[in-house]
Amino acid sequence: MRIRIVDAFTDRPFAGNPAGVLLLDAFPEDARLQDVAREVNHAETAFAHPLPAGGEADWALRWFTPVAEVSMCGHATLATAHVLHTTGAHRGPVRFATRSGVLAAVPHEDGSIVLDFPTAPLTPVPLPEGVTEALGAEPLTAFDTGPDIGDLLVELADERAVHALAPDHRALGAHSARGIIATARAEHPGSGYDYVSRCFFPNIGIDEDPVTGSAHTALAPYWAQRLGRPDLTGLQASHRPGRVRTEVRGARTLLGGRAVTVIDGELAAAW
Numbered sequence: 001m002r003i004r005i006v007d008a009f010t011d012r013p014f015a016g017n018p019a020g021v022l023l024l025d026a027f028p029e030d031a032r033l034q035d036v037a038r039e040v041n042h043a044e045t046a047f048a049h050p051l052p053a054g055g056e057a058d059w060a061l062r063w064f065t066p067v068a069e070v071s072m073c074g075h076a077t078l079a080t081a082h083v084l085h086t087t088g089a090h091r092g093p094v095r096f097a098t099r100s101g102v103l104a105a106v107p108h109e110d111g112s113i114v115l116d117f118p119t120a121p122l123t124p125v126p127l128p129e130g131v132t133e134a135l136g137a138e139p140l141t142a143f144d145t146g147p148d149i150g151d152l153l154v155e156l157a158d159e160r161a162v163h164a165l166a167p168d169h170r171a172l173g174a175h176s177a178r179g180i181i182a183t184a185r186a187e188h189p190g191s192g193y194d195y196v197s198r199c200f201f202p203n204i205g206i207d208e209d210p211v212t213g214s215a216h217t218a219l220a221p222y223w224a225q226r227l228g229r230p231d232l233t234g235l236q237a238s239h240r241p242g243r244v245r246t247e248v249r250g251a252r253t254l255l256g257g258r259a260v261t262v263i264d265g266e267l268a269a270a271w
Helices: 030-040 074-087 131-135 159-163 169-175 216-227
Strands: 002-008 017-023 044-050 059-064 094-098 101-107 113-118 141-144 151-155 179-185 195-201 206-209 231-236 242-249 252-257 259-266
Touching: 002 030, 002 074, 017 030, 017 074, 030 044, 030 059, 044 074, 059 074, 074 094, 074 101, 074 113, 074 252, 074 259, 131 151, 131 169, 131 179, 151 216, 159 179, 159 195, 169 179, 179 216, 195 216, 216 231, 216 242, 216 252
Parallel strands: 017 044, 059 094, 151 179, 195 231
Antiparallel strands: 002 017, 002 259, 044 059, 094 101, 101 113, 113 252, 141 151, 179 195, 195 206, 231 242, 242 252
């Protein structure tokens, strides 16, 4: 069984967010998918298989962290589209049938791929008690991002505060279904990005996610409204940083980036 490790939202190896990608003929039992994701031990491993022609989607797609299946994942979708495109397994735009509905990925001649995801609904909420202590910084605002993402989005005072975060991951887990998105406006307008973020997801086994496409379906509308522009670039400032180009189109958000295959091998265990 062919397995690939792809770094997503980056144009160079060993940066961005790594994802496992397996192209299958059909999905086996869930326990086996979880076993493989646990073995790969990256934030997500994507499993995809082709669907019959003429339907609303071309491939079925599922994502697993080392401990659970998730309802939405941007970087592993980008990684899967990259594998389909670079191997010739699928030509042109691809539609994925997922737990979050049909998600499209469009490859471009410059090597980038643009994902079409649902825009996350943002609901202002009171800052939950204990978040400041768990995060190690005092948020200015807090928003619920809806059931598909399940995060608490908080804005901090400035970019330096985001970079400096050293949260108590166990304590953060009490304040949202998946985790916390911390963000701030870019400190320097000429830096090549408009906002910065970091994402902490202890409830799905990921203390800090390197680059999170799904989080940008909430970050994009938040900063588009704040900055007055639909087209922006976000920098996720993890230890493996990456940039996500975002464009808000009402109920949909476009996420653009590149990907690089770093490992291409065989899954030796019996399927």
